[in-house]
Amino acid sequence: MLFKLQINWQARAVLVLLLMLVVSGCGAAANGSGGAPSGQNSSSPAAGESAQPTAEANAAGDTEGRTFKHAMGETVVPPNPQKVVVLDNGALDNMLALGVKPVGAPSIISVDDGFATYLTGTEGITNIGTVEQPSLETIASLKPDVIIGIKDTQEAIYEQLSQIAPTVFTEVGGAQWEANLAVHAAIVGKEAEGKKxxxxxxxxxxxxxxxxxxxxxxxxxxxxxxxxxxxxxxxxxxxxxxxxxxxxxxxxxxxxxxxxxxxxxxxxxxxxxxxxxxxxxxxxxxxxxxxxxxxxxxxxxxxxxxxxxxxxxxxxxxxxxxxxxxxxxxxxxxxxxxxxxx
Missing domain, CATH: 3.40.50.1980 (Nitrogenase molybdenum iron protein domain)
Known part of the structure; x- marks a missing residue:
């Protein structure tokens, strides 16, 4: 009987030790040790993995932001970002519908055209160029909290954008408009509004x-x-x-x-x-x-x-x-x- 109790106690001790190691590992990941810096991307998704952005709270909670797994890797986005730059018309459209006015957004084809004429409430938004050729200098001058773009169109400048601010890319634009809306809503903490x-x-x-x-x-x-x-x-x-x-x-x-x-x-x-x-x-x-x-x-x-x-x-x-x-x-x-x- 004593032998059985002793074995059970030892097993429990091993379990406790394992749990401590797991928690310790999670804490290190949340603080950036052994991984990419906060706000920067880590490695891109492995082949076969979904590139559609998903969000999860950091180990320390939403006060330190949320980690988005997306088309270019993983990025920590600060909670309730106030200064949002979008790199395509779909994101501009969605943000305005969610009640969020970006600080910067592009014209569809030519800067001279301004923003899409069907949109209202674009007054005061800085034009950052076009969807195909956004101006990195203009974006940097806005000091954004987060940048939202599209891999299909802007992959070549992702690393430069990530040096300016945490950057989240969806895979494509219009073809995944409904999934993109959910991502855009999550980035600015408006999931309920997005579902509505x-x-x-x-x-x-x-x-x-x-x-x-x-x-x-x-x-x-x-x-x-x-x-x-x-x-x-x-x-x-x-x-x-x-x-x-x-x-x-x-x-x-x-x-x-x-x-x-x-x-x-x-x-x-x-x-x-x-x-x-x-x-x-x-x-x-x-x-x-x-x-x-x-x-x-x-x-x-x-x-x-x-x-x-x-x-x-x-x-x-x-x-x-x-x-x-x-x-x-x-x-x-x-x-x-x-x-x-x-």
Whole structure:
């Protein structure tokens, strides 16, 4: 009996020792020993691991920030960051919807264009350049608490950004707009607000479905972006196609693909552009080919959408480059206008 008690006591002692070692290791990691400095990235995610950012509290609690595992590694973000710089329009859109005004944000294409015209409340935000070419000097001058960007677009400057402030990258922009909203909300401590925005978006879709009635299951929508030398047909993996898919809208059979963001068509493939409803969302500077080679072609007039006078032009800022919760709600507004017959 004494032997059994002695063994049990020894086993418990070993367990206590192991627990102390684990706690000690966690504390060292939280304080930065043996890892990357606070606010900097550690190694990038291993192959096969999810690159979608996730957040967890540090061992010492939220008072020291939260560690975000993201597309470029891990970054500690301070709690309730006040000075936020965003590097794409989707993050700007989302931050404003969450009630957070960034100190810096980019224009979509040209600095001279300012911010997307569909956004309100951008007064006082410093323009940091464009999505493709943000100014590191301007960003540094703002002394941000956190920088939010996209690996797909800004990977080359990630290390430089990380030297300015803790930087979190999502993998891509618009194609993962809903997941990105959750990340943006978490970074600024607005998770509840982010979830509410999605709930409101779902209610918006439900309203659209109620207005469409049976036509929801019979109306096929073609999504076309006129470009300088072709027309791009946008598919499910794209931002535009993904939102329309999320809204439960049918697509023509040739456009119901998920193997790429889009496919290109010229005057030889006009039949592939057809749909009961055709939505165009090209930039003003890229209309010449469409006007001269597509609309002037007799085959264009054979399309159902053309014959039924159901060809609509939508804002490219919203449908192509919006990438945020405000943009997707405006897309549902447009779908309601385009699809619901008076």
């Amino acid at each position: 925005l999605i709930e409101q978006f779902d209610a918006h879709i439900a309203e659209l479905h109620a207005k469409l009635g049976d036509s929801l299951n019979t109306t096929e929508v073609s999504l076309l972006r006129p470009r300088k030398d072709r027309v791009s047909v946008y598919l499910k993996p794209s931002f535009t196609g993904g939102v329309v898919e999320r809204a439960g809208i049918k697509r023509p059979a040739v456009q119901s693909k998920d193997d790429d963001f889009n496919f290109n068509a010229t005057e030889e493939q006009i039949a592939d552009l057809d749909g009961d409803v055709i939505i165009l969302f090209g930039r003003e500077s890229e209309q010449e080919y469409f006007e001269q080679k597509i609309k002037s072609n007799p085959l264009w007039n054979t399309l159902k959408g053309v014959q039924n006078d159901r060809v609509y032009v939508a804002s490219w800022e919203v449908w192509l480059s919006g990438h945020g919760i405000q943009a997707v709600n405006l897309m549902i507004d447009d779908l309601t206008k385009f699809l619901v017959k008076a």
